Amino acid sequence: MTFTQSLLEALESLSGNKLRSGLTVLGIVIGVAAVIAMLAVGRGAEESITGSISSIGTNLLFVFSGDAGGPPGRNGGSGNNDRPLTLADAKAIADPFAAPSVQSVAPALQGNGTVTFAGENSSTTIQGVTPEYASVRNLEVAEGEFLNEEQLLGRMSVVVLGPETADNLFGRHEGVVGETIRIEGQPFRVIGVLVAKGGGAFGSEDNSVYIPFTTAQARLTRRGARDEVDIIFVQAASAENVLQASEEIANILRQRHRTPIGDDDFTIFTQQDFLSTFETITGVLTIFLGGIAGISLLVGGIGIMNIMLVSVTERTREIGLRKALGARKRDILLQFLTESSLLSLIGGVIGVIFGWLIGLIVGQIAAASDTNFTPVVGADAILLSTSFSALIGLFFGIYPASRAANLEPVEALRYE
């Protein structure tokens, strides 16, 4: 018997009892569909989050006040002994001799506020930034220009709008340069609009307005005198330099804040940290869902074994006849193994189609609710799950098939 013949015969025998075959593979179908849908959604989420993480800038470090990672010791308990970050800190970090791995530094003041134009209100994030901010955060200007040194030094009342804020105020995000809007009641001239980045994992950056740091200091916060900043964005010279830069920044700040080692009053976060946090979460989810899929594949496999045992019993006479006609043990073994693996392979293929459909529907729902997220069904996932399901059929077919192969021909022929 050649393999193609066995395959054809197996197909014939399975299609001879379609309902039973269909019910038998249900477990495999569900298991594989779960695997495929899970992988598709997981990978889609990963791509969307990785995308939004890299869209916030490249080789980026975030420095803010307060110790997130340290032990809740003398400092943490007593509340705000932490020294705030200041403009002077930012300048020190920008020093190319003290911190050679740092490329550029962008301190920022952040707050929420209301912007108005011709009676339209919109609440938004107000960011007081320096000209470096655009390059550090990968911001691109769609029309007009970003803030410059002159405006910074002159504490000018100019603003660059995020596209969403522009939409909210003007109903469009083009041709608004030159208009004057009010931020917290004070007039600002629009000098530019940014390119949309899409909603990321960190809220929409598109709904923000950017004004000169000095202007924010003087006119929108009450902290002007103390030169405080909320956050310092630092861009490392290259991806390899990110950790090095983190060390350099920490050393500078420890010196300046005179904190003992291990008792930092600031926190440095890298993009990589965000990614690893996210990867831990998806890892746990994958194990959990993978476990469910594994169990249903196991149950599916046992179902196949069960039906194959029934089928061997039903076809005892057939087996006896085949042996009388010259079938060897391995011919019978091959026949039943082919049937069981083909059965679960078919289940696997149907499962892939179902899982793919589920992924598609999730994608449609995400699109309908304006989430930037596309489930991805990879060729590797399809290949893996179909071959794995065929293996399950093979494995759970071994026992029934060897039962069939080891039947005595005379006994089998007498079987009623």
Add this chain to the structure above:
Amino acid sequence: MDWVIEARGLTKTYKMGEIEVEALRDVSFQIERGEILAIMGPSGSGKSTLMNTLGCLDRPTSGDYLLDSEAVSNMNDDQLASIRNRKVGFVFQSFNLLPRMTAIGNVELPLRYAGLTEDRRERAIQALEAVGLKDRMTHRPYELSGGQQQRVAIARAIVPNPSIIMADEPTGNLDSKVGKDIMSLLLNLNRERGTTLIIVTHDPVIAEQTQRIIRLRDGYLESNSQEKKVKAKQ
């Protein structure tokens, strides 16, 4: 002499718990190539057991058995399968066709197990032609009458050109007219191809048409009527 079968002191004992059933006791005889032979005896006398042993479906508990001068008693399962495939064609009382397969598919089956791919179809068609069923090639068993099904089974038995055809009550499930047709078909095949023919039967009319009758009783060889062969050859 050109013996196709030589059996010496065959015994077969079935163990059913404590009880032992001796289905064959010290059976010895030979069969000449091309001979037509009937095995008769009352129910339970060991006819089917003898036939299964001769057809290499089962091994004797003791005794020697040569088929085409090959010692079968010591062969392993795969070797026996190969012997059955090449040298023995079975015809059963209940036809034993595979219901999912067409007539030609059923006839091709032994050739498949022989590993034949090339002229498989042609040989199967020839075999069906020999039993007069070429026009029913693509019918499935349930679309055929009992007599036609038994013809397909006979085509399946002759397709590998075996040395022997063994038929266990081949007409048992057929009415007498159709049974007669099947018998004359088997006798014809013997005449044309020289295939040795062993028929287990209860029916004296069928036994009459053979050259020799072996009678069993309680597993013993009761009579081995050589003289009848001489009569038949005249």
